[in-house]
Amino acid sequence: MSIESKLIALGLALPDVPKPVGNYRPAKRVGSLVFTSGQTARINGVRRYVGKVGREVSDEEAYLSARDAALNCLACAGWAAGGVDHIVQVVKVIGFVNCVDGYDKQPAAINGCSDLMERLFGEAGAHARSAIGVNALPSNVSVELEMVFEVA
């Protein structure tokens, strides 16, 4: 079953590859590794879940924000790898959560990415992960993720 079919079965879809806003690329491949650029929940140009978690953005929205950022990371990896079905495994995720001082549930937000990877790739979706809080993100989004994939 292809990744795109699995996404559809989950009620999701692979978004358009987000257009970089500078002299960089959606992702870069070196050997069998693909590093994605930082992605947000702006799916097909529509920005959602804007603001700080713990103030304008709820825990549930932060989870969805990480899930949608992960969809964009998948699209970027597919762009660099010649399609998402060339992904062999998920290696690493770092998730930055735009949050109020003292907010401490960043891992629950980044589960929005990790849960999706497990559903799409099973054991190959297991990854190393860091969840970090920050005081500001581009365009005031609530979550920014970057990912590393191994590709065929």
Place this chain on the structure above:
Amino acid sequence: MSIESKLIALGLALPDVPKPVGNYRPAKRVGSLVFTSGQTARINGVRRYVGKVGREVSDEEAYLSARDAALNCLACAGWAAGGVDHIVQVVKVIGFVNCVDGYDKQPAAINGCSDLMERLFGEAGAHARSAIGVNALPSNVSVELEMVFEVA
């Protein structure tokens, strides 16, 4: 002399591998690289050095927090590599310090990790490193580290 013997000689010990709090793993291996998940000073389940550096947590405690987070990173790398003695070299450290606005001694905190790596691995412990301040971390810990190791 094994890494565990060296730790004992330093009055330290390899902690239990921290249990992930989501669909991710303590570390992920790809080729000869192991990427750890973000680790904190929660050793064997006991959380220490909680709060912001520059307010609740002193510079000295931040140093120990980074040292203990590095011990957890070692445990994670050993989990992925079939034992810590399979570590060939330390490649990279990124350390996030939960701190008050304007705090500027993040490098002194992350020295708690770097000094330990030098003591355990000598020249092979030398690594690239970034030290970053942030306004919030999971469970309000004072330091979170992720590391990259080369393994045999």
Place this chain on the structure above:
Amino acid sequence: MSIESKLIALGLALPDVPKPVGNYRPAKRVGSLVFTSGQTARINGVRRYVGKVGREVSDEEAYLSARDAALNCLACAGWAAGGVDHIVQVVKVIGFVNCVDGYDKQPAAINGCSDLMERLFGEAGAHARSAIGVNALPSNVSVELEMVFEVA
């Protein structure tokens, strides 16, 4: 045309390799990858663009801060690779911007790095990139960058 010649043509120069302030190195090579340590705009020991973007540091200064941090990353990569002309391609950039809460133009700052890489390396300078806001950085600098290069 060598990288150093291209820098001179741009009115720039390769700085001295910044001295680490702890038990780490300017960069670390593993296989064909070089990971740099986090770099700032402190060129040849002179610290510039100090403070928070959105308060003491303007958008234009933040751009220059990222450009100068990128020059230091180049110097570090050259240190690890036996010269900057051994760089094959730029793989990845992560840029941390010390900024006020709610500041949202981190990508414009990190363009100072990305634009320079494009000018120096052309298509080989294209990279994956993340731009992140934070509330504090070492020595209160406005931008800290770490980079990954592929080297020959």
